[in-house]
Amino acid sequence: MILASTVRRILTQLRHDPRTIAMIIVVPTLLITLIYFMYEGQPQVFDRIALTMLGVFPFIVMFLITSIAMLRERTTGTLERLFTTPVGKLDLLFGYGIAFGLAATAQAAVAGGFAYWALGMDTAGSIGLVILIAVANAVLGVALGLLCSAFARTEFQAVQFMPLVVAPQLLLCGLFVPREDMAGWLQAISNVLPMSYSVEALTEVGVHTEPTGIMWRDLTVVVGAVVVALVLGAATLRRRTA
């Protein structure tokens, strides 16, 4: 099966790059530890920020990794070559989505587990839901990375998409200023940015013991954004190029 072997191929590429694996696994954990010491003695603040960051870090990391990996497929000619073979566009897009989604699951599990058990992070809801939302957010990063790589010709350009795509979502997701306190037009922008929903979903898990309707709705919105980004990504993949 082409999809399965594509997933295996991408994971094997990752396996040959232990430094990247180490960064994927260790960096979010280190940053959450940093947040822990920044807010030492203020466990409520730490809980809120660390919870949000558990959703944000996988998004950033997977966005970067995917956009560079896809750009490499384009610039090294492997993409052109793959398109002369029976590979389908969806095999490739889902191949990246699944492979990096698995990496993101490992990342979220390690960072989440560390935050809960070593740093004493506390949420009303379960860690399983936190990881589920973090993984959805990571897959969103993968999907947007695939899409953005189509608009970058060089790795320099690809990296610049990160602040463009990530920063507004991070600023407007409700972490710095509660969404309801923002000016109307900022709220309107915030409403169309998918990360607003994943952060809201995480906040719901933070304060409610059982999964809420809002949480499921938010998660659905994030998954919907993934599908839209993948469909748009498929549209940017062309078998024939000029």
Add this chain to the structure above:
Amino acid sequence: METAIEVRDLVVKRGGRTVLDGFTCAIPRGSVTGLLGPSGSGKTTLMRAIVGVQVVAAGAVTVLGHPAGSAALRSRIGYVTQAPSVYADLTVLENVRYFASLYKLGAAAADAAVEAVGLDRARGQLVADLSGGQRSRASLACAIVSRPEVLVLDEPTVGQDPVLRDELWDHFRGLAADGTTVLVSSHVMDEANRCDRLLLIREGLLIADDTPAAVKREAGTEDLDQAFLTLIRKHEVATS
């Protein structure tokens, strides 16, 4: 003789420049056809059109009876790009196995392809650690692994040592003897002698389409470099 690839009135524009302007040729099945011409003459563009990854402005390219690039051809055609297009962060064998899997082929096919390009001893090495010549052979292995009916090779012998180059050409000849249609581009004229037919191309125009012997006869010289030059001049006089 049966035709494997037919190009009719092909027009391709790239970056505002007309690279091929009404190009027409036919390539017989089960032969080694050399596509020769200087850098920038349109060789790669023609090959891209044949494998179906090039946007074409006009004309038709038919491969094995199907329009170039159609889904039915994807398991029957092999393409080796000029720059080796393999994953640098995979080993030789991992690369070839991945490409084998795209055709639903297993490890045995991958092993055979690696052996055919003489990379058995480097099979476990990362492509990033290989020499340029080894990389392009790894790239070749990924194309021949599916035993395609049509094999399109863009300068596959550049940078290979003479012994290996000789072996690769023997391999191409062997494939053609088994019925594979091989189209191979080169700018090295001495390789042209090993082809069944030659397509000489310059600035997007077909200068000659014949056997090496006939090309030399027409130009009145045994030296293919010289023959190419003579034919270009003849062509220029005829069209001016």
